[in-house]
Amino acid sequence: xxxxxxxxxxxxxxxxxxxxxxxxxxxxxxxxxxxxxxxxxxxxxxxxxxxxxxxxxxxxxxxxxxxxxxxxxxxxxxxxxxxxxxxxxxxxxxxxxxxxxxxxxxxxxxxxxxxxxxxxxxxxxxxxxxxxxxxxxxxxxxxxxxxxxxxxxxxxxxxxxxxxxxxxxxxxxxxxxxxxxxxxxxxxxxxxxxxxxxxxxxxxxxxxxxxxxxxxxxxxxxxxxxxxxxxxxxxxxxxxxxxxxxxxxxxxxxxxxxxxxxxxxxxxxxxxxxxxxxxxxxxxxxxxxxxxxxxxxxxxxxxxxxxxxxxxxxxxxxx
Amino acid sequence: xxxxxxxxxxxxxxxxxxxxxxxxxxxxxxxxxxxxxxxxxxxxxxxxxxxxxxxxxxxxxxxxxxxxxxxxxxxxxxxxxxxxxxxxxxxxxxxxxxxxxxxxxxxxxxxxxxxxxxxxxxxxxxxxxxxxxxxxxxxxxxxxxxxxxxxxxxxxxxxxxxxxxxxxxxxxxxxxxxxxxxxxxxxxxxxxxxx
Numbered sequence: 106x107x108x109x110x111x112x113x114x115x116x117x118x119x120x121x122x123x124x125x126x127x128x129x130x131x132x133x134x135x136x137x138x139x140x141x142x143x144x145x146x147x148x149x150x151x152x153x154x155x156x157x158x159x160x161x162x163x164x165x166x167x168x169x170x171x172x173x174x175x176x177x178x179x180x181x182x183x184x185x186x187x188x189x190x191x192x193x194x195x196x197x198x199x200x201x202x203x204x205x206x207x208x209x210x211x212x213x214x215x216x217x218x219x220x221x222x223x224x225x226x227x228x229x230x231x232x233x234x235x236x237x238x239x240x241x242x243x244x245x246x247x248x249x250x251x252x253x254x255x256x257x258x259x260x261x262x263x264x265x266x267x268x269x270x271x272x273x274x275x276x277x278x279x280x281x282x283x284x285x286x287x288x289x290x291x292x293x294x295x296x297x298x299x300x301x302x303x304x305x306x307x308x309x310x311x312x313x314x315x316x317x318x319x320x321x322x323x324x325x326x327x328x329x330x331x332x333x334x335x336x337x338x339x340x341x342x343x344x345x346x347x348x349x350x351x352x353x354x355x356x357x358x359x360x361x362x363x364x365x366x367x368x369x370x371x372x373x374x375x376x377x378x379x380x381x382x383x384x385x386x387x388x389x390x391x392x393x394x395x396x397x398x399x400x401x402x403x404x405x406x407x408x409x410x411x412x413x414x415x416x417x418x419x420x421x422x423x424x
Numbered sequence: 425x426x427x428x429x430x431x432x433x434x435x436x437x438x439x440x441x442x443x444x445x446x447x448x449x450x451x452x453x454x455x456x457x458x459x460x461x462x463x464x465x466x467x468x469x470x471x472x473x474x475x476x477x478x479x480x481x482x483x484x485x486x487x488x489x490x491x492x493x494x495x496x497x498x499x500x501x502x503x504x505x506x507x508x509x510x511x512x513x514x515x516x517x518x519x520x521x522x523x524x525x526x527x528x529x530x531x532x533x534x535x536x537x538x539x540x541x542x543x544x545x546x547x548x549x550x551x552x553x554x555x556x557x558x559x560x561x562x563x564x565x566x567x568x569x570x571x572x573x574x575x576x577x578x579x580x581x582x583x584x585x586x587x588x589x590x591x592x593x594x595x596x597x598x599x600x601x602x603x604x605x606x607x608x609x610x611x612x613x614x615x616x617x618x619x
Contacts, residue, residue, distance in 0.1 A: 141439040145449045388435040 127340035169329030176237035186334035189228025193341040214275035233323030244322020254401035261409035262293035279357035347378035468564035473537035480529035488522035
């Protein structure tokens with residue numbers, strides 16, 4: 106009975122984090138992006154520097170009418186946002202915050218995470234396919250192409266870290282991590298981050314939702330709460346990608362006073378990476394579809410293979 | 425030699441530098457804007473200066489000035505003299521929903537009856553309310569700022585030269601009238617000499 110209770114409690118805590126962290130990142134994006142563009146961003150909601158802007162947005166989305174286009178496939182159309190959002194929740198369950206602070210420690214954590222993260226993209230693809238809209242379909246196809254191109258380097262560098270640590274467990278990887286891995290796995294860090302950005306369809310890889318060409322890609326026909334869920338999925342994706350980058354490449358809770366403040370280190374590293382995600386969005390223009398594919402196949406895949414070779418040499422040399 | 429990725433780093437540096445600087449946002453409803461002198465907010469009318477000559481209404485490119493007037497007869501002051509007539513302004517209205525703020529009416533007014541005021545907060549919920557009648561236009565006059573000072577060494581205004589000439593003439597007439605009589609105290613002309 107107490108096992109069940111504990112499991113429920115863990116899920117509840119992760120659920121709260123899952124609902125809270127994306128909002129924090131979203132608000133940080135509002136404000137950081139505004140100041141990077143010499144604006145101030147939201148200022149009124151919540152009376153102090155617009156801290157409640159996203160809450161207000163959420164209330165607005167909830168009030169909107171739930172519209173399903175006449176020609177859409179209603180069942181698929183309705184379930185797509187959930188398919189896009191839930192995988193990130195499941196991933197968040199297995200990402201460790203501290204030595205014992207994890208929803209569920211899995212022996213094959215890395216494998217599980219990489220597999221489940223790919224499902225989120227299926228939700229977007231479902232939305233694009235079922236909307237009965239040419240722009241949605243084009244966006245969905247672009248999502249699929251992007252997923253195919255970037256999943257490969259993403260998984261390859263993930264494998265590189267697993268090889269270096271000699272384990273697939275996320276907790277195990279952090280425990281094996283050494284500061285000099287920053288250099289050894291440096292290429293992997295960059296490739297993982299860039300490929301992750303592309304999988305989240307974040308700028309500069311937001312070709313699937315390129316609003317100047319295809320309205321809003323797969324989300325064109327969505328509105329109200331379902332649209333909000335897609336947006337929440339994007340921000341939950343940022344949190345998950347940042348946390349994974351922090352855990353796999355930046356040493357998770359490792360740092361000064363890691364025994365008492367380990368969880369704080371993980372959070373700080375996660376938010377630093379999330380800030381870079383926002384920063385990159387402001388700094389760079391959107392890539393064209395062909396540039397996007399070229400970067401993946403001619404840039405990231407060879408780099409990932411190089412990293413894999415480098416890791417193999419390192420592992421054999423130090424064994 | 426150029427390293428690959430310098431452009432990317434430069435892009436990041438630009439945005440980061442921008443973030444550390446103060447934003448340029450004008451916090452309008454909380455802080456009033458710092459408007460330049462001569463900013464064109466609303467047109468004010470000095471009713472007393474207006475002669476209903478209709479020049480402004482005719483020059484207005486968007487036909488947004490409405491003037492109604494009638495002639496008033498002023499009886500002759502002397503026996504057998506002719507009665508005079510003068511224009512009386514009945515209605516002067518500017519429709520600010522049509523006005524394009526070109527300033528032609530103000531330029532063309534020969535009697536300086538129209539002026540720019542920097543006030544701009546006169547939005548209305550009903551478009552018909554944007555037609556300001558002459559009493560409202562007169563009220564705007566209180567918000568018209570004093571004309572900005574001339575640049576140093578600028579040519580003095582024409583009105584000033586004319587006024588000085590008139591003052592000199594009057595003084596000369598005074599002097600010639602007082603001839604023979606004990607000399608009057610010298611006129612204090614420091615005020616006239618100041619530009």
